[in-house]
Amino acid sequence: MDNEEARALEVLQSAVDMEVQGKEFYRRAGQKSSNRLAKELFAQLADEEDVHREKVEEVYEVLKRGRNWPGIEPPCDEGRKLKSLFAEATAALGSKIQGAESELEAIRIAMDMEAESYKLYHSRGEESTLPVERRFYEALAAEERGHHLALLDSYEYLSDPAGWFTKSEHWSLDGA
Secondary structure (H helix, E strand, O other): OOHHHHHHHHHHHHHHHHHHHHHHHHHHHHHHOOOHHHHHHHHHHHHHHHHHHHHHHHHHHHHHOOOOOOOOOOOOOOOHHHHHHHHHHHHHHOOOOOOOHHHHHHHHHHHHHHHHHHHHHHHHHHHOOOHHHHHHHHHHHHHHHHHHHHHHHHHHHHHOHHHHHHHHOOOOOOOO
């Protein structure tokens, strides 16, 4: 096994570990949450981390057997499920909701985790010389970026619902 293959396996193992830790964090955070939006957000993120882990493990197993990088399609939801979940929850909950500090702290931690995952996938995608590997990591990086943005949106909504609605609906006070 050459250095590049060893490095690829090392990165994939790190990715599996991150995805497992992410899923567990989201599962626990969802169980502790009393807020419907946070609970559903954490459950959806836990499911998506599991999908990522499965895809990364598929690639890892192929490479571990000494084969070339497989043409496994990376997960690519482009955040549609999270956007839909968030839109439904904000419509139902309105601007009179406030997130508990523990939920806001969990979201802050989750945003940091997603940023770290993004950095790993983005940097590995840039390092890759194989187009199929690059696409795989770019898709994962995009997924993690989408998770981060959904968490940021949720954080802003739960910490200041009225302000979030003002910003998202582009309301303004023009003095007229």
